[in-house]
Each structure stands twice: as structure tokens, then as C-alpha cells.
Amino acid sequence: xxxxxxxxxxxxxxxxxxxxxxxxxxxxxxxxxxxxxxxxxxxxxxxxxxxxxxxxxxxxxxxxxxxxxxxxxxxxxxxxxxxxxxxxxxxxxxxxxxxxxxxxxxxxxxxxxxxxxxxxxxxxxxxxxxxxxxxxxxxxxxxxxxxxxxxxxxxxxxx
Amino acid sequence: xxxxxxxxxxxxxxxxxxxxxxxxxxxxxxxxxxxxxxxxxxxxxxxxxxxxxxxxxxxxxxxxxxxxxxxxxxxxxxxxxxxxxxxxxxxxxxxxxxxxxxxxxxx
Numbered sequence: 001x002x003x004x005x006x007x008x009x010x011x012x013x014x015x016x017x018x019x020x021x022x023x024x025x026x027x028x029x030x031x032x033x034x035x036x037x038x039x040x041x042x043x044x045x046x047x048x049x050x051x052x053x054x055x056x057x058x059x060x061x062x063x064x065x066x067x068x069x070x071x072x073x074x075x076x077x078x079x080x081x082x083x084x085x086x087x088x089x090x091x092x093x094x095x096x097x098x099x100x101x102x103x104x105x106x107x108x109x110x111x112x113x114x115x116x117x118x119x120x121x122x123x124x125x126x127x128x129x130x131x132x133x134x135x136x137x138x139x140x141x142x143x144x145x146x147x148x149x150x151x152x153x154x155x156x157x158x159x
Numbered sequence: 160x161x162x163x164x165x166x167x168x169x170x171x172x173x174x175x176x177x178x179x180x181x182x183x184x185x186x187x188x189x190x191x192x193x194x195x196x197x198x199x200x201x202x203x204x205x206x207x208x209x210x211x212x213x214x215x216x217x218x219x220x221x222x223x224x225x226x227x228x229x230x231x232x233x234x235x236x237x238x239x240x241x242x243x244x245x246x247x248x249x250x251x252x253x254x255x256x257x258x259x260x261x262x263x264x265x266x
Contacts, residue, residue: 074228085238101226102191109235110220114213116176116238120221123228125189156228 039130043097043104047135050095050108054143056135061146063096063134072126073156081118081136081144085111090139091118100130125156161185165247167261176238179211179219182230183249183257189225206231208250214243241265 047056060082069075081091090113096106111118118136129151136144166180183206190203209221209231219235237245242264249257 098226103224103226105224106226107224108222110217112216112218114216114218114239115236117236119236121232121234123232125226125228 039099039101039104043099043133046097046104047095047133051135051137051143054141056143056145058145060144061094061134061136063132063146063148065132065148065150068151068153069126070153071156072128072152072154074123075126075150075152075156076121076123077132078121079119079134079146083118083136083138085115085117086113088138088140091115091136092139093137094118094120095135095137096124097133097135098124098126098130099133101125101127106132126150126152127155128152161249161257163247163249163257163259165259165261167245167263169263171239171263171265173240173265174238176236178234178236179245180232180234181209181211181247181259182232184230185249185251187225187227187229187231191225204252206249206251208248209233210248210250211235211237212246212248213237213239215246218245239263239265 062080064078065075079094079096081094083089083091085091091111093111094109097104098106106124107122109120132148132150134146138144161184163181163183168177171177185206186204187206188201188204190200192201193199194201203225205223205225207223209223210217211219218237221233223231244260244262246260247258
């Protein structure tokens, strides 16, 4: 995924909103790069708290959400980890993080031998367009990671 | 508030993995909102924990943070070996709990 593509899309969207709702949305879009950086650091901290210094391996985890969420107050999110859910090939836990929320932690899920599959779904709040990260902790200690960018039209963090 | 609702298949084929859906009515007050009149922070009150047990044994557990939407919906999978009862417990900040249970048969 190329970074320029992504921000280009966001920018154009912000511009459309600004055209309709005045300059506020556009001004906000101008400031997002700096905030996003701080959020990344916060997210890294939260991830370290959850999995320690283990390095996540990309793959095996899919996190699913809408491409564009119109209402940031309730964004449906689903996840699934490829696993036999038996023996060593067993998912112990899945941790969900949001890079662009005031607090990166979203939810943690733990599974058992009777889970059958490491999948789930829930609804979450998203303050703005951002990247969601799902980490899967396996029984053998490995950590896998999946990501998903969700564009948010109207942020949902109360106020 | 609350009124937990769950959807559990009554009959499960042996070896099958089925999806359980749960929903509970709750404001999930984030703790960062302010009262518009007084300007004071509204204290955080969310459902912070969820657990599902089959015949007393934990099959699925979740920890929720303020980023989870109001009226939290959680779905997950189970693959039980034999017929039994599944108990659901939601825990609110402060320790108050809400429960619901359902029976299913495995054949």
C-alpha cells in the first residue's frame, strides 16, 4: 500500500466535506499528519504493553471493516486468524488497536480449545480516518499482525 | 439499562463451529465527555469485561475499552463437544455484572 495514495484519498474527501460544511473540516485535515505521528507512538507503546518485545509477523490475521464509515460512533469490525485452534497452532488472544483514536486500545479477546475458530466481531468508535491493527498471540509465542485502513466521514468520540 | 440479548443455536452438529451473537444495552460512557452545562467531565462507565463459559469452563473472554461503541455487540465462535449450558457475564466499571444463559444440544 503506498502512503501517498492513501493521504491523497483522504485529502480529496476532506476537500469535498469542506466545500459543503465550511472550512473547519479542511483545517482539521491540515493538522492530521502531526497528530497521526503522535498516535503512532502511543499505539507502539500500547502494543508493547500487550505483547512485550515480541515482533509481530505480518499475515494470518485479517481485520475487516468498511472502506468508508459514515458514522464514526459505530463502525462494525470483524477479525479472523488462520489457525487450526488445536495443539501448537492455537490462537491464545487477539488484541485490537486504533492508531488514530485518543487511546489506541480497543478490545482484547481470549480463546479456548472449544472456540473452534479465532474469529469475532464488534462495533467500535473511530475519531477519524485511521489504521486498525489486529495482533494475534499464538500458543507457541509467535505474534501475527493484520491491518486495515478505515476512512471515517464523521468522527465519533462524543463531545 | 442493560437487557442482555444473546443468539445461540439450539442444535449444534458435532464437530461444527457456530457463531454466537451477544448484545447488551449500555451507554459506554467514555470518561472524556463533558457535561455541556457545567463543563465537568462525565465519569467513565463502560462494560469493561465479557466472558462466556460452557458448563463453568471459560470458552471466550473479552476486555473492552472506551473505544467500543455504545450497546456493545460481540460475536464469537464456539465448537462444543457435548450438549450443555452457556453462561454469559458482562462486567461494568465498578464491578456490577449482568448475566444471561442459554442451553444447546450437540448431536
